[in-house]
Structure formats: C-alpha cells, structure tokens
Amino acid sequence: MTEQVEIFEVGPRDGLQNEARLISTADKVALIDMLSQAGFRRIEVASFVSPKWVPQMADGADVLAQIDRVESVSYAALTPNMRGFDGAVKARADEIAIFGSASEGFSKANLNATIDESLARFADVAAAAKAEGMPMRGYVSCVTDCPFDGEVAPGDVARVVAALRDMGAYEVSLGDTLGRGLPERVDAMLAAVLEEMPADRLAGHFHDTAGRALENVDVALARGLRVFDAAVGGLGGCPYAPGAAGNVATEALDAHLRERECDTGLDVNVITQAAEIAKSVRRV
Template structure:
C-alpha cells in the first residue's frame, strides 16, 4: 500500500480570516459542512482571537455549535490565551491550536508580545487543555521570511518549535506565512528543526504567494513530514502579512500527492463541491 499523508483543512479559519467582507455564520457553517463530507480527519473551523483585530472570526462559537459534526473528524480552533481556550472548550472544539512566531517583528505585530512572552502565555493553556483531554497543536509563523525582520534564521525556528513541542503540543505546524520560501531555505529550516522535533510531530503550512508551495511540500516530504495544511480553493492570507496569498489549495495538494504515489484519503468529487462553495464566497466578496 502507498504511504499515507494527511491533509489538514484550514480554509474555514486561515482561509476566511482575510476576506474583505463579513462572512456570516450561515456561510461558514455551509462551508464546514461541505468539507466534513470530503474525508478530512481534521478541519480548523474557528478562531477565538479578538474580533476587533480579526473581525472575520466573529461568531466562532456559533459556528462550532451549528455545524453538522461527522464521526471521525476533529474540529479545531485557534486560541491565543486562556480566555480563548475556555471559549473554545465551551463551544465544543475537539482540538485547539496556539500560535507563536519565529521572528520578533511578526510576534509584536500579530499578538503585541515578544516570542518569549507569547510562549509563557501558552503554558497555562497547555496545562488546562491537558486537564480536560483536548489535544493542542502549535503553529510557528514566518519560518523563512518575516514582513518586518526579513530573513529568519533556521535556528530561530528550531528554538520556538522545540519549545512548543516540549510544552506539550502534539504537533508543530511550520508556516511559510508570506509564501516566499524557496525550497533550499525550507530544507535548511527543516534540518535545524529536526534536531529538536521529530518528523512525525511536524506539519508543513505553505502559502502559495509565488507558486512554490508544492515545491516546498516536496522538500518536506523528503525530510519525512507527512502532514500538511491546505485551504480549499486556495482561500487565505494573513492580516499581518501584507501581500501573502492563500495556503496551497487542498485540491492541488491532493493531486500532487496522488501523482507522487501517496494516499490522502479524500474524496475528490466532494472536495470539488466544497471548493465550489468556497469560490461562491470569493465571488460574493468581489
């Protein structure tokens, strides 16, 4: 049998957070429900960050309460602190994610805290999640390039990824937030990270601003990474990373993995149907 690679669908959260118009709870639920039928094991649905700073994530609790949950699918939420965690738990999130940056400039712009301060905020979050049996994923932003600090040293990424793993994150997702990463720099970054975090606990999160996301996926596959984030129809971008395009599209990633001889477990026709829903949101936005 072919080796399995998991695609984590992040479109309803990372994909929608940068849309220009307000996306209603009903529209978000419709997208998540379409994605739930595709075969994803994990779908990132919500974000309990400040609605003042990321207004597209308003109504996250309502979304988690209104979706039609499918057995075998974990529905996740991004949380910045204890308050966000408690809100996510109340809404029924099956998994939560915390997020740090490998660059000080992005950390300050994104969460108004240094890297060290952000990591300290997460310690009680991890402890509380452990108490209630909810798994915690860790994100590291700007793993090769920062819009404020420029090039990011591989060792800086390794330090943050190692801290998140030691803290108790079951998985650390490495984010090329700007989509500028070149394969050779991704390889160097992964080489440093793998000295601190085992490949089975890593995920790749590649934006496709310059059309190199799949090249970077290939590099990560070669390094033993077997989990990748993707966004249906390539939705996405980051409010604090000007010019960043969406994540690599789930459809493109699935096709790429099939061509490379990997299994992904997704039903392509249902994925296309979900992409049509996502494109409808785009068209309404434009």
C-alpha cells in the same frame, strides 16, 4: 506501497479570516459541512480571538454549534489566551491550537509581544488544555521569511518548535507565512527543526504567494513529513503579513500528492464541490 499523507483542512479558519468582507455564519457552516464529507480527519473551523482584531472569526461559537458534526472528524479552534481557550471548551471544540512566531517583528505585529513573552502567555493555555485532556497543536509563523525582519534563521524556528513541544503540543505546523520560502531554505529550516521534533510530529503549512508551495511540499516530503495544511479553493492570507497570498489549495495539493502515489483518503468530487463553495463565498 502507497504512502499515506494527511491534509489538514484550514480553510474555514485560516482561509476565511483574511477575507475583506464578513462571511455569514450560514456560509461558513455550509462549507464546513461539505468538507466534513470529504474524508478529512481534522478541520480547523474557528478562532477564539478578539473580534476587534479578527472580525471574521467573531462567530466561532455559533459555527461550532451549528455544524453537522461527523464523528470521525476532529474540529479544531485557535486559542491565543485563556479567554479563547474557555470559549473553545464551551463551544465543544475537539482540539485547540496555539501559535508563535519565529521572528520578533511578526510576533510584535501579530501578538503585541516578543517571542518569549508570547510563549510565556501560552503556558497557561497549555496547562489548561492538559488538565482538560484537550489535544493541543502548535503553529510557528514565518519559518523562512518575515515581512518585517527579512530572512529567519533556522535555529530561531527550531527554538520555538522546542518550546511548543515542551508545552505539550502533539504536533507543530511550520508556516511559510509570506509564501516566499525558497526550497533550499525550507530544507535548511527542516534540518534544524528535526533536531528538536521528529517528522511524524511536524506539519508543513505553505502559502502560494510565489507559486512554490508544491515545491516546498516536496522538500518536506523528502524530509519525512506526512501532514500538510491546506485551504480549499486556495483561501487565505494573513492580516499581519502584507502581500501574503492564500494557502496552497487543498484540491491542488491533493492532486499533487496523488501524482506522487500518495494516498490522502479524500474524495476528489467532494473537495471539488467544496472549492466551488469557497470561491463563491469570496465572490459574493
């Protein structure tokens, strides 16, 4: 039987946040509207963070107000604090995400807090999401390597995953933020994480800096994961991870999964058109 695998599109948020020039709201809306026709169940479209730190995401509320929503699509927003959560609720995001790091160095650079401090901050957001009936996803950054601390121990990843699980995250996405994770180290990390959370509540998030993203997808597939984040056109990177390239491209991941007789439910023609839009946005 054909295996069902979901691609969670993160290009409009995780992809565009790292662009050097400001992308117009109209361009973001056009990209999201195209992606909404491709068959995705979930698309991450905004981040309610301080525009001082991530200026590309300053127009999140406008983006959510202007997109042509498709009923079958959940439009997600990243919310690092209560101010961000309130903004996402007012903008009618369908779900939110919170994010932690498995390495202290990255946590301090990205969140200006230790891992424990950052998790404590998210407790209020998690409680508010539960009270609001808002689905909450979790992200863990630097699951194999950190630009500041080097190799990350699998147990450190598992600890953060468990904390996000206990806060109520319905799913946790595991991010190889640098894109340099070796398949054997990804496998060891997954072995530890699976002690805390089942495969059907985990997602793989692989950047392609070293050209190993699809190899790591295969490792995760073998461990039972059936959700993978990707960015159309290979958009992305991370402002706090020097040298990190883009996310694995949605169109490349879709083709890779199809070769393995997995069904993503996506329209190849639409994601190809969306990839062209994404690339044109970057070139302008």
